[in-house]
Amino acid sequence: MTWTRLIKAGLIGCVLAAPMGTPASAQSVLKVLRGATSSNITVSVNRAVVMEADRPFGELSVANPSIADIATLGERTIYVLGKTPGRTTLTILGEDGSLVTNVDVQVAPDLAEFKERLRDILPSEDIEVRTANDGIVLSGRISGARKLSRAIELAERYAPGRVTNLMVVGGTQQVMLKVRFAEMSRSVAKELNSTIVGSISDDTNVGVIGGGRDVGVVDDAPPFIIGGDTFGAIGATATIGDLALNALVEALENKGVVRTLAEPNLVAISGETASFLAGGEVGIPIRTEDSTSVQFKEFGVRLNFQPFVIDDDLIKLILETEVSSIDTTDLAVGAVTLDVRRAQTSVEMRDGQSFAIAGLLRDDFTDSVGQVPWLGDIPILGALFRSTSFRREQSELVVIITPHLVTPTDGTALALPTDRLRIPNELELFVNGRTSGSQAVQDIAQQDFQGSYGYVME
Secondary structure, three states: OHHHHHHHHHHHHHHHHOOOHHHHHHHHHOOOOOOOEEEEEEEEOOOEEEEEOOOOOOEEEEOOOOOEEEEEOOOOEEEEEEOOOEEEEEEEEOOOOOEEEEEEEEEEOOHHHHHHHHHHHOOOOEEEEEEEOOEEEEEEEEOOHHHHHHHHHHHHHHOOOOEEEEEEEOOOOEEEEEEEEEEEEEEEEEEEEEEEEEEOOOOOEEEEEEEOOOOOOOOOOOOOOOOOOOOOEEEEEEEEOOEEEEEEEEEEEEEEEEEEEEOOEEEEEOOOOEEEEEEEEEEEEEEOOOOEEEEEEEEEEEEEEEEEEEEOOEEEEEEEEEEEEEEOOOHHHOOOEEEEEEEEEEEEEEOOOOEEEEEEEEEEEEEEEEEOOOHHHOOOHHHHHEEEEEEEEEEEEEEEEEEEEEOOOOHHHOOOHHHHOOOOOHHHHHHOOOOOOOOOOOOHHHOOOOOOOOOOEO
């Protein structure tokens, strides 16, 4: 029994060992030579280096010919030309076909020429240039966004798509925009109306001759009475027997001037958007066949702007300005409309410079003449049978912008309008009649400051 088990175990071992013999024989046929790189060389694009081996070689091979090209200049001299940025391996074999060594070849952008061009274009900027793998790394502090884009654009010429930007933009990157809205409106209106009313002794009106407004003169009896809402009117009454004639001549002239001035100031970081609104909302009814809804629209002084600090103190501004007001012309009939003046533009200017980005000059003129046919054409006397009105409106609007580069300051150095006023106590208010406390802080303009104060600007 023991011998039988030993024989069976031996047969099973032979069967299991048979398949394992194939890999062993394969390893004996093919052997991997792991020759470590003995040296590293760096070649610039479109530049070449010449290498000399310490012994004659029989064959050269490069792993990626699109990165570097090689040629033999002798039995020990090798010519290596950089073609495109990247990394590859140069293999040197001996005369007997044995591996001599592997050389790590790195082809990098031509930094020498790139640095020269960079110094020519941006001489005052401290930009550090390095290589990373097959690309260019830019680092340092640059004074403006436009110079940063120029440096990156130049680097792309030497390493397309392989430029890493580690530069930061220095200087002040906060912009305060001062906007001045100045509007002047003038209006002139003139009216000349005449009305003649006749009546008989039994207080019966005969008729009205002439044009114009309702004079409100018919009373119980003559003489002619001018209504209280009539301004600039002259009336006269003449009686001939039972016939009484009432005549009214109205001459009215209106002049008006409206001055509007707004100066909003707004601060934003370069590249960010800021908005400002000084006004309110008005409900505008929207009527449809089935219902009526109300849509609220904002009115007042609106400012939206986006600054970009381009170069040192050069600032690019994308602006949207708007001045709107409620038009009261149609309020009597229940209609609400907004009178809007809007401007949208993009400008470039330096710190402290100003632009008048919008200007509006409007001149509206209307007149009308109503008369009694034939009677109104009579010379001189025809004016009594005519109604004439004249109206002229002029409006001027100017928008001026001024950007400033600003830096924050300590909060205790800033003063508020409420700091100049103290609430009065009962004695000061009721006895002395003072609307503010006696120890109110002096006006800032009257204080004796030493040095700069107010907004901190560069």
